[in-house]
Amino acid sequence: MMTTLSPQSRAATRGWSDITIRNLFVIPTVAFLIIFNVFPLLYSLGFSFTDFRASSKAAVNFVGLKNYADILADPVIWRSFSTTLWYVIVSVSGQFVVGFGLALLLNRPIPGKGLLTTLLLLPMMLSPVVVGLFWKLIYDPSWGILNYALGLGKTAWLTDANLALYAVAITDIWMWSPFVMLLSLAGLSAVPKHLYEAASIDRASKLYTFFRVTLPLVAPILLIAVIFRTMEAFKTFDIAFVMTGQPQAELISSRLYKMAFAQWQTGPASALAYIVLIMVLCITNIYVKYLNKAKER
Amino acid sequence: MRTVTKGMLAGLGLMLASSTSVLAQELTILWAEWDPANYLQELVNDYQAETGVTVTVETVPWPDFQTKAFTEFNAQGSAYDLVVGDSQWLGAGSTGGHYVDLTEFVKKHNLTTTMAPATMQYYSEYPGGSGTYWSVPLEGDAVGWAYRKDWFEDPTEMANFKAKYGYDLAVPTNLTQIVDIAEFFHRPEENRYGVAVYTQVPGDAITMGAENFIFGYGGSLGDYANYKVTGLLNSPESAEGLEAYKKLYTYGPPGWGNAFFAEVNTAIAQGQVAMGMNFFAFFPSLLNEATNPQAANMGFFANPPGPRGDDFAALGGQGISLISYSQNQEEAMKFLEWLVKDETQKKWGELGGYTAAAAILESEEFQNATPYNKAFYETMFKVRDFWALPEYAELLDEGQQAFYEYVVNGNGTAQETLDKLAATWVDSLKAAGYPAE
Numbered sequence: 190m191m192t193t194l195s196p197q198s199r200a201a202t203r204g205w206s207d208i209t210i211r212n213l214f215v216i217p218t219v220a221f222l223i224i225f226n227v228f229p230l231l232y233s234l235g236f237s238f239t240d241f242r243a244s245s246k247a248a249v250n251f252v253g254l255k256n257y258a259d260i261l262a263d264p265v266i267w268r269s270f271s272t273t274l275w276y277v278i279v280s281v282s283g284q285f286v287v288g289f290g291l292a293l294l295l296n297r298p299i300p301g302k303g304l305l306t307t308l309l310l311l312p313m314m315l316s317p318v319v320v321g322l323f324w325k326l327i328y329d330p331s332w333g334i335l336n337y338a339l340g341l342g343k344t345a346w347l348t349d350a351n352l353a354l355y356a357v358a359i360t361d362i363w364m365w366s367p368f369v370m371l372l373s374l375a376g377l378s379a380v381p382k383h384l385y386e387a388a389s390i391d392r393a394s395k396l397y398t399f400f401r402v403t404l405p406l407v408a409p410i411l412l413i414a415v416i417f418r419t420m421e422a423f424k425t426f427d428i429a430f431v432m433t434g435q436p437q438a439e440l441i442s443s444r445l446y447k448m449a450f451a452q453w454q455t456g457p458a459s460a461l462a463y464i465v466l467i468m469v470l471c472i473t474n475i476y477v478k479y480l481n482k483a484k485e486r
Numbered sequence: 487m488r489t490v491t492k493g494m495l496a497g498l499g500l501m502l503a504s505s506t507s508v509l510a511q512e513l514t515i516l517w518a519e520w521d522p523a524n525y526l527q528e529l530v531n532d533y534q535a536e537t538g539v540t541v542t543v544e545t546v547p548w549p550d551f552q553t554k555a556f557t558e559f560n561a562q563g564s565a566y567d568l569v570v571g572d573s574q575w576l577g578a579g580s581t582g583g584h585y586v587d588l589t590e591f592v593k594k595h596n597l598t599t600t601m602a603p604a605t606m607q608y609y610s611e612y613p614g615g616s617g618t619y620w621s622v623p624l625e626g627d628a629v630g631w632a633y634r635k636d637w638f639e640d641p642t643e644m645a646n647f648k649a650k651y652g653y654d655l656a657v658p659t660n661l662t663q664i665v666d667i668a669e670f671f672h673r674p675e676e677n678r679y680g681v682a683v684y685t686q687v688p689g690d691a692i693t694m695g696a697e698n699f700i701f702g703y704g705g706s707l708g709d710y711a712n713y714k715v716t717g718l719l720n721s722p723e724s725a726e727g728l729e730a731y732k733k734l735y736t737y738g739p740p741g742w743g744n745a746f747f748a749e750v751n752t753a754i755a756q757g758q759v760a761m762g763m764n765f766f767a768f769f770p771s772l773l774n775e776a777t778n779p780q781a782a783n784m785g786f787f788a789n790p791p792g793p794r795g796d797d798f799a800a801l802g803g804q805g806i807s808l809i810s811y812s813q814n815q816e817e818a819m820k821f822l823e824w825l826v827k828d829e830t831q832k833k834w835g836e837l838g839g840y841t842a843a844a845a846i847l848e849s850e851e852f853q854n855a856t857p858y859n860k861a862f863y864e865t866m867f868k869v870r871d872f873w874a875l876p877e878y879a880e881l882l883d884e885g886q887q888a889f890y891e892y893v894v895n896g897n898g899t900a901q902e903t904l905d906k907l908a909a910t911w912v913d914s915l916k917a918a919g920y921p922a923e
Contacts, residue, residue, distance in 0.1 A: 242876075243556075243560045244556050244559065244560055244578050244582050244876065245578070245581065245582050245876060246582055246583045265887070329741065330739075330740035330741035331677070331739055331740060331741070331758070343674070343740035343741070344741075345740055345741030345742075345743065346741070347741065347743075347744060348685075348741045348742070348743025348744050348894065349741075349743075350895045430688070433744060434686050434687035434688050434743075434744045434890075435687070435743065435744070435890075435894075435895075436687055436887050436890055436891065436895075437895065447883055450553045450556075450557075451552065451553070451879050451883065452877075452879040452880045452883065453556060453560075453578075453879070454880070
């Protein structure tokens with residue numbers, strides 16, 4: 190809807206048109222995006238076809254698709270990719286189950302609901318590095334509270350090759366389930382009450398009502414939550430970096446960081462960043478298609 | 487009015503002139519955030535008092551230090567005049583044009599004879615054996631050992647140890663004895679463990695730890711001058727050393743797969759371990775009762791030789807280099823001249839810094855100043871370092887992954903690990919354009 194200027198407003202008396210005012214808002218934003226997002230994106234695309242090392246003054250050579258070919262043939266990077274994929278599956282499905290479950294619980298009249306909701310939202314308000322360090326203490330095999338509470342002896346959560354990834358995923362689930370809960374709660378509260386009344390009159394079971402009324406109506410917003418969390422989980426760096434050095438739990442972002450900033454392989458690191466970008470875009474597109482289908486229904 | 491304007495302009499001119507001269511009398515040193523950087527700030531305050539030049543030591547947390555320094559170098563930024571960089575940075579710093587060639591300075595001040603030879607070789611010279619120098623050794627450091635004197639001197643423990651191993655429980659005189667002692671004190675049921683060693687993958691921890699055993703058992707990481715790896719890195723001696731390191735790791739506290747200097751000191755302070763490997767720079771806090779309740783019971787020793795008498799230790803520490811993009815190079819050179827003076831180096835040692843000046847290291851006064859200085863002195867004349875090529879970080883990452891897979895994850899044998907790593911390093915060196923074999 191196009192709004193018009195009040196004839197008494199300062200802009201109107203100066204003679205600014207709606208288009209001028211719109212441009213005043215839009216042009217700086219677009220310029221900012223171009224300078225800080227689009228330009229570096231294209232610039233790094235150029236780097237991805239070279240042997241450029243930011244730490245060196247050596248001549249930069251065009252190497253074509255060599256960086257991409259080398260990366261796709263590197264078993265360490267494939268290990269990081271498969272680890273990341275498994276991490277995304279575990280972490281996002283965990284967040285979905287816990288977050289949606291909590292939302293269902295909070296979507297009913299319970300005493301202290303407001304306070305409870307606020308408390309449940311706290312984890313996602315913390316810094317990921319702080320969360321990682323806290324959980325590192327919780328998981329500590331010698332004095333960590335988790336082993337003590339569960340009677341697990343000296344289980345080495347963060348250094349065991351078979352456990353480290355799950356330990357990080359559990360931390361991520363703890364931190365980000367509230368985000369899924371919040372969106373789910375918004376979706377659940379928007380379901381018209383009369384649909385539940387109609388289902389009740391038709392003597393529909395709780396389960397039938399959930400699958401035929403609740404879930405279809407909140408599905409679009411749940412998918413949005415899943416899209417956000419999948420994209421974020423795919424890019425997870427801070428929590429994993431702080432918590433474990435186990436190579437079997439190395440996520441692709443950590444590998445990318447090492448290539449780009451520890452080894453200064455700027456060209457190959459740019460190529461890897463593009464491969465990750467393409468993967469995230471593909472996964473997001475699949476979700477968006479499902480989202481559109483869900484909306485159509 | 488004209489007079490007032492003239493006066494204002496003159497004042498402005500004077501202000502600008504004086505501000506320029508003030509700017510020229512400031513030097514900024516970049517270093518990592520740790521105690522020695524605080525000692526350096528204390529030391530350079532003397533320089534300020536003597537010359538009026540303000541010297542600021544700006545610090546960055548260890549995990550970000552390399553990234554921060556090289557980002558600044560790559561941008562050719564002049565925010566820092568000097569950097570106290572890791573020994574492995576020499577290749578990237580010199581060939582990348584980030585460091586100023588200090589060969590003339592080194593010759594003029596005769597540093598090759600006044601500093602401990604190994605520190606000039608590893609903190610300053612690049613390429614190895616070239617006689618070209620890029621830094622002045624500042625913070626000498628290497629891996630040493632801390633141990634619980636009270637446990638070692640307990641009569642019951644001593645008797646039990648002798649009965650089991652056939653020799654006296656004392657400061658180990660070779661690497662195999664370290665393994666024996668670690669095994670002896672490893673009692674998980676008592677929440678007491680044998681030893682805390684380096685195992686962390688991000689950074690260089692596990693490689694630094696394993697190096698002590700690989701070198702000590704007569705192995706090597708390769709011929710740095712000729713880029714030869716095969717047959718050296720994967721020699722039977724190297725494999726034997728790595729195997730001993732893995733054995734030692736099994737006598738560590740539970741979940742000991744992500745440990746570096748902080749974790750080792752924590753394990754010692756909590757009374758968990760009989761021995762701990764660490765860089766000497768982290769030993770002062772072990773003698774501080776506020777940070778270590780076991781402070782009164784601490785003893786220290788240098789990395790002992792291996793079973794065949796090969797006597798080495800992994801090098802840590804840093805040299806101070808002049809950054810090419812500094813706007814204050816002349817002033818920075820004057821500062822370096824002050825820094826290498828005997829009295830400055832002596833003061834540096836007194837403040838807690840680890841001088842590399844041979845005469846000071848050899849003096850009785852230095853060696854008796856702390857319980858670990860003698861071990862430090864012994865170590866600084868037998869240190870060996872990792873590769874210092876511009877591509878060292880790639881080699882290091884490959885080494886870290888390989889050592890971890892074997893030592894912590896328990897995959898494969900030591901020989902298989904080193905064979906595979908040797909092949910990987912040859913590929914990486916060749917890809918970087920070196921005539922590796």
